[in-house]
Amino acid sequence: MLKLLIIIPAYNEASNIERVVDNLIENYSQYDYVIVNDGSSDDTRKICANRKYNFLDLPINVGLAGAIRAGIRYANYHGYDYAVQIDGDGQHEPKYIKDMLEKMETAQADIVIGSRFKEEKKPNSMRMLGSRIISGAIKLTTGGKKIEDVTSGMRLFNKRMIKNFGYNMHYSPEPDTIAYLLNCGIKIEEIQVEMYERIAGTSYLNLKNSVWYMLKMLFSILIFQWVRGREVK
Known part of the structure; x- marks a missing residue:
């Protein structure tokens, strides 16, 4: 059988990680998992150790890209x-992993994204306005x-992408990377999924920086990606 690993980056997720x-x-015992404790300052590491979870313990916070x-x-x-x-x-929701795998196989995709908006309309909000602008820039x-x-x-990443993201390229889990990969010939697909709001804990995304984030993404998508070397193999 083909082997799948669930990667769970965790920064100060003591309130959520057990659930x-x-x-x-x-x-979902058919899948393996690994938690990447990204230098948490709360009890995330202690919980993982006490519950004998499978986890990597990073000694310092390296950020979402480094944890992934x-x-x-x-x-x-x-x-x-x-x-x-x-x-x-x-x-x-892990229940969508099966559908993502099926999409990867039928579409022969390298990456499959669990999307809130593949079939559902984006709500009207400032945050979704930024999402629409970035989607337009990628298009x-x-x-x-x-x-x-x-x-x-x-x-979801296939074996080719595992090798590339691990060793052959600098990967950040951001929209500009999606644009870059598409222009490298990587096939990316989406399937509709349902997502829930965060219940507790600390988000990687600081809302105070959302405008700066959008401007940075637009600069990278519209300008920087064209001078970036094509590292994907």
Whole structure:
């Protein structure tokens, strides 16, 4: 059987991590998992150790990109065929992993994104306005390829992408990377999923920086990606 690893980056997720991992153990034991404790300052590490969860313990906070890269390298080292990223706050439903795998196979995709907006309309809000603008920028710079949920943290990678994200390229889990990968010839698809709001804990995304984030993404998508070397193999 093909092997799949669930990667769970966790920064100060003491309020959520047991709920997320116990659900995987009880209901999705066909998949392996690894928690990447990203230098948390709360009891995330203690909970993982006491509950004997499978986890990597990063000694300092390296950020979401670094935490995912650590998980991806773990997947590569242990020979996994697929790796799927889900958040440690419980907003992602593991039941959709099966559908994501089926989409990857039928579409021969390299990456499948669990999307809130593949079939559902985006709500009217400032945050969704930013999402629409970034989606438009990706479409403009990739020959018309539209990604509806550009900030989704639920992503499935095939073996080729595991190798690339782990060792061959600098990967950040951001919309500009999606645009870059599409222009490298990587096939990215979306499927509709349902996501939940964070119940507790600390989000990687600071809302105070949302405007700066959008401007940075637009600069990278519209300008920087064209001078970036094509590292994907």
